[in-house]
Amino acid sequence: MTTDLRDELRTLTTEAADASLSDIDTISTLDAARRMNALDRSVPLAVEPCLPAIARAADLIADAFARGGRLVYVGAGTPGRLGVLDASECPPTFGTDPSQVVGVIAGGPVALTTAVEGAEDDEDAAVRDLDDLGLAPEDVVVGISASGRTPYVVAAVREARRRSATTVAVACNADSAAGREADVAIDVVVGPEFIAGSTRLKAGTAQKLVLNMLTTLAMVRSNKTFGNRMVDVRATNDKLVARAFSLVQDITGAADADVSTALSESDGEVKTAVAIILTGSSAEDARTRLSDAGGSLRAVI
Incomplete structure (x- = not known):
């Protein structure tokens, strides 16, 4: 030194x-x-x-x-x-x-x-x-x-x-x-x-x-959250799958069956599932809307 x-x-x-x-x-x-x-x-x-x-x-x-x-x-x-x-x-x-x-x-x-x-x-x-x-x-x-x-x-x-x-x-x-x-x-x-x-x-x-x-x-x-919710979370384990379900339900207030259907249609994507439920759109249309909005779930719903 x-x-x-x-x-x-x-x-x-x-x-x-x-x-x-x-x-x-x-x-x-x-x-x-x-x-x-x-x-x-x-x-x-x-x-x-x-x-x-x-x-x-x-x-x-x-x-x-x-x-x-x-x-x-x-x-x-x-x-x-x-x-x-x-x-x-x-x-x-x-x-x-x-x-x-x-x-x-x-x-x-x-x-x-x-x-x-x-x-x-x-x-x-x-x-x-x-x-x-x-x-x-x-x-x-x-x-x-x-x-x-x-x-x-x-x-x-x-x-x-x-x-x-x-x-x-x-x-x-x-x-x-x-x-x-x-x-x-x-x-x-x-x-x-x-x-x-x-x-x-x-x-x-x-x-x-x-x-x-x-x-x-x-x-x-960068629109990776909805408020303080991590709506772009990747459900890669049981805990995160449960979290994704809770996120969709908490944001939409939908019944269990509707949340499960939306998550299945969206391949587990929380944003897409929320958009499906709240806009009545298909998964493909929900993804398009989110893309057009720069990923902003708030803008879509």
């Missing part, structure tokens, strides 16, 4: 040590848990000042989806894993194609479960990974880095911008290096961690909250 890097790290709040926690190895586990919980309660408050930037980023992502673009998360270590996690939840929750929201982690898939030495410092790998994805101008790249200075992430954001893609940075230090490279900077300053430098803690929680908001709000703007 160079002297310059040591000096740089000393300036980051994510690397700082909270002196009030210097005795946590001498107190009871319950008292330590109380202190940790108190720190965790500060994370949503740290996210609040970033809401305008989060909303702007979500709108940009929704606009990209409307143009056929993708959301690409890029991160190393915990941030990379959080990006992959959020991406993997979109198809079952919102019925999206798995290619629409993609998570890229430094070091590749093996890094999801095993630390890959030096991966976060490999700027060339970031460029190669985006090249392998065929990154295009209509895509949005969200770089995630607790410090905001991770070379792999900063290089990915810079390369995405060079390719005219929209760029967003999510970090946990003010005026982050990644944020300075991005079109939208979301710098959630959570302060020192319970264990100094362990950014899987408050920083990880903050990043998860932000990623939740980015995809959820973008999907709402």
Whole structure:
């Protein structure tokens, strides 16, 4: 480690040590848990000042989806894993194609479960990974880095911008290096961690909250919900089949038999089943109406 890097790290709040926690190895586990919980309660408050930037980023992502673009998360270590996690939840929750929201982690898939030495410092790998994805101008790249200075992430954001893609940075230090490279900077300053430098803690929680908001709000703007109902859910297991039934019944008020018939005719598509019941149309006509309305169930009914 160079002297310059040591000096740089000393300036980051994510690397700082909270002196009030210097005795946590001498107190009871319950008292330590109380202190940790108190720190965790500060994370949503740290996210609040970033809401305008989060909303702007979500709108940009929704606009990209409307143009056929993708959301690409890029991160190393915990941030990379959080990006992959959020991406993997979109198809079952919102019925999206798995290619629409993609998570890229430094070091590749093996890094999801095993630390890959030096991966976060490999700027060339970031460029190669985006090249392998065929990154295009209509895509949005969200770089995630607790410090905001991770070379792999900063290089990915810079390369995405060079390719005219929209760029967003999510970090946990003010005026982050990644944020300075991005079109939208979301710098959630959570302060020192319970264990100094362990950014899987408050920083990880903050990043998860932000990623939740980015995809959820973008999907709402993309007509993937009806109010707060996940009407594009894919019924891929017994629980989701039951949820699909309940969604159709709750929205339409129809009898069990009518809900079952509509879901059968629509191949389990909640939106289509609701449109069948409330408009009296066939499944084919319901799908056409939904397509013409940009997927908006509210517009159709």
